[in-house]
Amino acid sequence: MSVEILFSRRWPKSSLAQDISNMDVAVYSQAYRSLMAQAPKRPCNRPYLGGRTGYPGTEGVTNRREEHFAIAMVNAQQGWTLPDGTALELLDYQVPLKARRADRGVGKIDMFGLTEYGHPVVVELKVIGHSGGASDPPPVALLEGLRYAAILEANLERIAEELRRSFGREMLLERPDIVILGEADWWSRWLGPDAAAKSALEEKARDFSQALDLGIVFASMSDTTVHYGQRTCAPRLAELPHFDYPNTLPRSAVKALNYVADDAARHEERLQTTWWQHAETLSEGDLDGREQTGRPPVVSPQSPALNLMLPRDKAMASAIVAEIEIAARHRHFRSFRSSQAMAQSVFGAFKAAGRLDLLSRVQAECGRAAFGKTTTKTTLSMEVDVRTLGEPRPTQLDVHLETESYRVAVECKFCEIGFGTCSRVRADGIETPLCDGTYSHQQGRRTRCALSEIGVSYWNFIPAVFDWSHTQDMCPCPLLPTYQIVRNILAAVVDKDGRVAPSSGHAVIVYDGRNSAYKLGGAADTQLRQAAAACSVPGALRRVTWQEVVRACSDSADLTWLPEAIKERHGIYPQT
């Protein structure tokens, strides 16, 4: 069947409105189905998703504004809200669709993402050209979107599998939605003076939307400056674009907004159930005996190690127990909520089994290896003091991995609903806080940050890794919500000699995938995205769930006990 019409690039401006009106939706829908039936399918050793570095591949000058724009947007980890209120998260850019070189007219998906419910979304990005060129007309963008959606749909299962494996996400096996995301200038250049074409396009999109049962959203974003990237310097957007929607196609009724609140309560309830069920299997006197509602099981002070998940093998078990000194245990170490106990159990197990190499299988949510490349020579230590940041009390890393002088700083979360914030704005026992929450000279100080004033060197390093300048006032201080995350990133990228080496380390956040604070739009998620959006080094901040981490040991004989134990105790297990 004729799929040719989906590939037409001839849309003369003079007859744009007429040509759009003349589009026969039935014919195009048929072409969509035909293209789907004959779509290229990439061989298994050539993935669709993942493998992108966040850097452009080339050095020197370029005119490829659009690609840099897309890379910058994905790097910024900024999702946005679709007109029906659904949150969209961008996962990848330049997704190839060709199976063979000879596949004609098959390009790459500018950006690919999922809605918060796991529905696939194809984003076709249109920006004004490097030198102000108008770029393709809107119908071409629409057809590109349809083509990509058709080819994507033909490979849905395959792509869902890749998302699961490489990004730890679940995708619904549904026809993708299409977002045509154009810079405001691009839209107005083509449709500004031509109201007829504009309404023709919107009407046609509605028809397509109905005929094919997919969402088509036109989004306009504020024009923004792109700082072009290089092989070692990621492209950046000067400011995050602001979106609005010239057409509003409410596709699905907005899912209940109290969903998130319910989710948190349900999760807590399920945790308690799982915990107390597990507690039943313990012996009399193993718990501290206190029972208030809402309180998790807490093991007795006589045998704190009971809060660790341990193998039957005695040697391995004692190696795990010894991984964190007793003095370094947190106050709430004995609680089932303790993320420290979780971290010690899991990472201690990998180490004790001599299988740190398995960690390189774990994929972070950005598609990169969560822990970088690890080998059997990787060293792992817990509760490591970081002394490179000039802090009076050094940052403690939950877990520190080192492979050939590449450092990974791991922050382990479990029940926590957010990240630590800066202490200077709190009035702990003093009348006025040491900082009013802005990054500016205050209270007669010589530096803008109360911590810099006492010799903490965060701000010496921050400009090398974040878009925040230490020579400019900021209100509020960008470190307010991102304090702990930033500290972890700095701990990973600042070396012993006090130099920033962004390519020599990264930070990872490990969290419970069921914890709603980390779901799109949740409190912790927002903190992470704020940090990521300002971070100029792609991959410096990665995130991964415990669910994904324990998946890595499923086929290692020495570690099969771990997934079972963590499922038993906390209800954590890799999905499918």
Added chain:
DNA sequence: AATCCTCAATGTAGCGAATA
């Protein structure tokens, strides 16, 4: 009549996937 402007057609650069 000279000049400017717009736009479609044609040509090129950039770049990464495909291929060998």
Added chain:
DNA sequence: TATTCGCTACATTGAGGATT
């Protein structure tokens, strides 16, 4: 790993219409 290939965005060209 190095080379080839072809797509997309971008640049240039020139026809023809509009303006001065």
